Amino acid sequence: MSGDASESTVPRVRARALDLPLGRFRTGRFNAITDVNGVLVGHTTLIAGEGPLRPGKGPVRTGVTAIVPSGGNIFMERLHGGGFVLNGAGEVSGLTQVMEWGLLETPILLTNTMSVGVVSDAMARIMVERYPGIGDEHDVIIPVVGECDDSWLNDITGRHVREEHVRSAVASAAGGPVAEGSVGGGTGMVTCDFKAGIGTSSRRLPESHGGYTLGVLVMSNFGKMHNLRVGGLPLGEVLEERYREVPRRTATYGSIIAVVATDAPLLPNQINRLCRRVALGIGRVGSYAAHGSGEIVVGFSTSNVIPRRTRKMVTKAKFLLDQRLDPLYEAVMEATEEAILNSMCMAGPMTGINGNHCPALPLDEVRRFVEAVRPALRSRRRPPAPSGPPPDRDREGTVRVAEALPTAVRGAEGIPFPTRPPDDPDG
Secondary structure, three states: OOOOOOHHHOOOOOHHHHOOOOOOOEOOOOOOHHHOOOOEEEEEEEEEOOEOOEOOOEOEEEEEEEEEOHHHOOOOEEEEEEEEEEEEOOOEEOHHHHHHHOEEOOOEEEEEHHHHHHHHHHHHHHHHHHOOOEOOOEOOOOOEEEEEOOOOOOOHHHOOOOHHHHHHHHHOOEOOOOOOEOOHHHOOOEEOOEEOOEEEEEEEOOHHHOOOEEEEEEEEEEOOHHHOOEOOEOHHHHHHHHOOOOOOOOOOOEEEEEEEEEOOOOOHHHHHHHHHHHHHHHHHHOOOOOOOOEEEEEEEEEEEEEEOOOOOOOOOOOOOOHHHOHHHHHHHHHHHHHHHHHHHHOOOOEEOEOOOEEOOOOHHHHHHHHHHHHHHHHHOOOOOOOOOOOOOEOOOOOOEOHHHOHHHOOOOOOOOOOOOOOOOOOO
């Protein structure tokens, strides 16, 4: 059973078009990581050949994705960065330096496991050409390159990614809508036994929470079908019987690399904390971070630019108080979940090496399942607001704008403290 004959003709749409419950915060304009100002994304997709695996010849189902911050000038306009490793059976080269220094100074590239070296080398060449002072006037660089194993569909040991493919991905990086599914580094990736790849989503906080924008991009390649949850619904358990006879990868569990960008003013340790919450979004879709899996997150904030050249010994930075991070934590969890689902919803079926076939997530089944449970979802909605003048609250927030002022910030333990001495006559 192919499990996919009808799905191959069904138009692919993003998860939000299926009317799934995907959280309470609004998305940005493009619902993509590019909603964060200055963040660009580009892909190079490699698809060639079919039939039996011939190492070095194909079939080829792979590529490169480039996330380029600071409008392409990340080397000179460095940003605060951080990361998190939930399970380390994977790799993001350069991440240890990002977390040690708290700085991001190269684009972030995503590809397959066996191509990390060539992608890193190509990115180093590109940057040395643009900035000849690297290694002399300036420090050396370690490009940030993340990987997942696409060997179920791709001739991975053939190492078909070349320098020109990296150059093309970086050169094509742009703002606006981001191609998703079987594109770039996600071309040969699988999630919960369905075709997946690159996915992205964003959230814009209400003004009462700062009005900040946050975006997530994933290269998703993890999980087993029976664990799949879509919008919190146990869809995988329903589909497992239908796809029982469909061959699937069994030797590996897979991995996921996530990239988080925000314009919220965060320090490196706060970015690390934000990256940890990405793991909660991954878990929402069905991951349990298996022994052989790599769940690795890279994050950065565009708010503070750390200059490479300065005559001063100090620079200034602004940052949120830790007590104000909770809305970002919730938003990043929502955006991660939706980015993974977008990677699946936008990916069509694909056949790779040795005839290995990966079906597409059956969107009609998702729609039917959501419609079946919608009455229960409606019954859980909030009761109507009381009559009378509406409170001074943002539509999607729970905090009054006045309460969001610094003078009303509570202590780290949630205990209010006075801003003036009790005996202050002006208090």
